[in-house]
Amino acid sequence: MAAMLRAVRVLHRFAERPVPDRRNIFSDRPPEPPASDTDRVQGGQRWQAVVRHSPERAMFPLLGLMVLGVEVWPGLGVMPARGPILLTLPCIGLMITGWRWRGGPVVTAVGCLLVMGFVDPRIVAMTLVAPMLQVVHVVQNRGFPLGVGISGIGYLYAVWASIPNATSASDHVDILLVWAVVYAICWAVGLLLPAWVTSRVSFLEGEIERQRFQIAAELHDTVAHDLSLIVMTAERARVDPQLGGPEALGQVAERARRASMQLRALMTLLEVEAAPPLLAFHNVLAHSKDALARAGFESSVMVQGDLGRITSSTGDLLSRLLREAVNNVVRHGSPSGGCVVLINVEETVVELGVTNVCHRPTGEVRPGVGLTGMRDRVEAAGGTMTVSSQSPDWRLALSVPMLG
Known part of the structure; x- marks a missing residue:
């Protein structure tokens, strides 16, 4: 009994040790990354957000109830009363880990020590899983001192429960090695999981940003x-x-x-x-010519090839590109200079060119939201786009493959 009390005191000292950000492991949040590194701070904040909003608060109670049902329920009325009572403690620790990732492992560790002192190891089975799951959870939250403590007690608990099944010295060695490998895997999973989740969150954030830009481009077009x-x-x-x-x-x-x-x-x-x-390209072409005429532009539309060969997907893309190009001409062009639209339909590609006189001075072209959205659409389809300004003309030329 004195040895168990000493073990509990050692575990408590582990729990009281400060982590690098000087917050103790009984704090409600994972340790903060160093504030001097901006990227690591942002990554740590994303990981903390994932931890706070993760389904673990529901997962751990379910796991604890499952272990409780498999381990304790069959022994009711068969084993001495203290057996089911003490085996319940690791299950309770597992259940509360979702809310208190520091307190839950401590309860489980105390329960394991009590079970080793008062329960027959031959009736222990499913509660061996509780420390393993908690090691993964504690390590992924960077609670390394507590992770070392719960790993040590969990390892001793697993070895203690497995020794009665050993029949030779080699079996004893195998038990020691197998459980060491199991807990090493738990540590590896706990260390790698935050990086994987953070990268996944970063990917999803990038997808959201891309979709936001697509919506903005759609509204603009x-x-x-x-x-x-x-x-x-x-x-x-x-x-x-x-x-x-x-x-x-x-x-x-x-x-x-x-x-x-x-x-x-x-x-x-x-x-x-x-x-x-889908937008009908020939209708958009006619509307664009009317829009230029209403804005005072004398337009010239030249078509080489058969517009009927343009597929629906390519026509939809060209319709959006032409609308944006004409919109730029109306907004920034000089009606006195006119506008020339050239469309060349080939077997595998369709080329679109727009030339007009621009109010802007000659110099480097600085694309805005409209031109950036056009370029993104063209490149996403596997095409090319160039914009040039040479006094007094503004030229837009793009080529897109014939999409299926």
């Missing part, structure tokens, strides 16, 4: 295009009241109605994850 034309029509009507007649109001109403439909389609896509209707 559709709704923002029509809103820009509405604003320009309204500004022209304000400068020259003669341009604000029924025809101009009809154009504003048509574009507003189209923007509303596009926004509703995008909301439907976000809700039900259904693909939006």
Whole structure:
């Protein structure tokens, strides 16, 4: 009994030892990474968020109840009363580990020591699992001193329960080695799991950011295009009241109605994850020519090849690209210089070129949200895109493969 009390005191001293961030292992949160390294701090914060919102609070009680049912329930009424009572302690420690990852292992360790002192090892089986699971959980939360303590007691508990089954000296050696390997694996899993989860969280954060950008690009390519034309029509009507007649109001109403439909389609896509209707490229080409004419541009559309050969997927992509290109021309181009749209349909690729006179000075092209979104769409499809500015012309040239 005195030896067990000394072991409990040693374990308690392990628990009271400060971790590197000077918080003791009975704290409710995992240790913080060093504040001097920004990347490690951010990674530690992501891991702590995963720990706080993980399903472990439900998993550990279920595991504890399962071990309790398998280990204790069959022995009720068969073994002495102290057996089921003491075997319940490691199960209780396992159950509360989800809420208190420091207190749960301590309860389990005390229970294991009491079981070794008062229970026949031949009736011990499933409770051997409790310290193993807790070692993984403690180590992944960087509670290394407590991990060493619970590993040592769990190892002794497993060896103690296995020794009665040994029949020779070699069996004793095998038992010592096997349980050492088992606990080494538990430590390896506990050390590697945070890195895997953190990398997975980083990947999902990147996917969320990519989808956010896609949504922004979609809004920019559709709704923002029509809103820009509405604003320009309204500004022209304000400068020259003669341009604000029924025809101009009809154009504003048509574009507003189209923007509303596009926004509703995008909301439907976000809700039900259904693909939006494909845009007919020849219709978008006609609408783009009308938009240029209404903005005062004298446009020239030249088509080489058969537009009917363009597949639906390629047509949908080209429709979005052409709408954005025309939107840029209307917003930044000079109507006096006109606009030339060239489409070349080949067997495996489709080329699109737009040339216009731009208000901007000659120099390095700084892509905004629209051009960046176009480039991303083109490169995602396996195509290429170039933008150049040479006084006074602004040139956009892109090539996309014929998608299936």
